[in-house]
Amino acid sequence: MSGLTARIRTVEGWPVPNAVLTVTDMSGRQVARAVADETGAVATEPLPPGVHTAVVTAAGYQPMARTARTSAAGTSLLGDIALAPEAGAVTLPPPGPWTIDPMHSTVIATARHLGIASIKARFAEVSGRLDIAERFEQSTGYAEIGAASVDTGIELRDNHLRSSDFLDVDVYPVIAFTGHGLRRTGSDTFVMPGELVLHGKRRQIDLTLTYGGYGDDPWGGVRAAFHAETELHRNDFAIDYNAIVRAGVAAVGATVKLDLDIEVVRGEQLPAG
Structure with a gap:
């Protein structure tokens, strides 16, 4: 009872x-x-x-x-x-499709380097969309990252990260995330659970999202901004290279943090030009 x-x-x-x-x-x-x-x-x-x-x-x-x-x-x-929404709550974006703008979005992966410093890698190729639902918490998202676009600023290291020791980009060219709904954690913060496909493995992860607002842009469009974070473990994705030095490249730590700053443009596709 x-x-x-x-x-x-x-x-x-x-x-x-x-x-x-x-x-x-x-x-x-x-x-x-x-x-x-x-x-x-x-x-x-x-x-x-x-x-x-x-x-x-x-x-x-x-x-x-x-x-x-x-x-x-x-x-x-x-x-x-x-x-009622708490005082100071942000205005959520209107429902409908929103397209990721790769020119104004960044994906940064940070890993420990020999346990004493950090390596930051930028992925230059990112695309996808966010489908905002009438009830915001039912919104979904999809993003693709070009694995071969990894860039740490050192060519030797980048080539090693693209190799079969790490990302194996010839076999697994795309890193993909599909998000299923949102769970509110604050006035402008959410968690988006979803599936990450990396190195041929599928794993359930949570993205921690901070919503930055939306508004008109100078090119006649409407944009919204989000910051997302998550932490990955290489062993979960069968990336288990553990040698300290190979081909002159020092080992990358087992835990990798992802930071995504994403701008989306309202509509099914990006505006021309």
């Missing part, structure tokens, strides 16, 4: 998954806590009869407090609770 039940939604009527319902008694002591499911539904265990305070919180939204009177059976129904 459930105790206090509610359905958590945005002011537009969309469910708010992972919203937290906390219930306290009149002395302020917490008596229950529950997390909303994908539909926004939330239910506690049966509560002591009497008057309680119910507080609903969710990342990116203003908290909401309600008074609930539970029956002798320990149940109470709050019904629909609408959460």
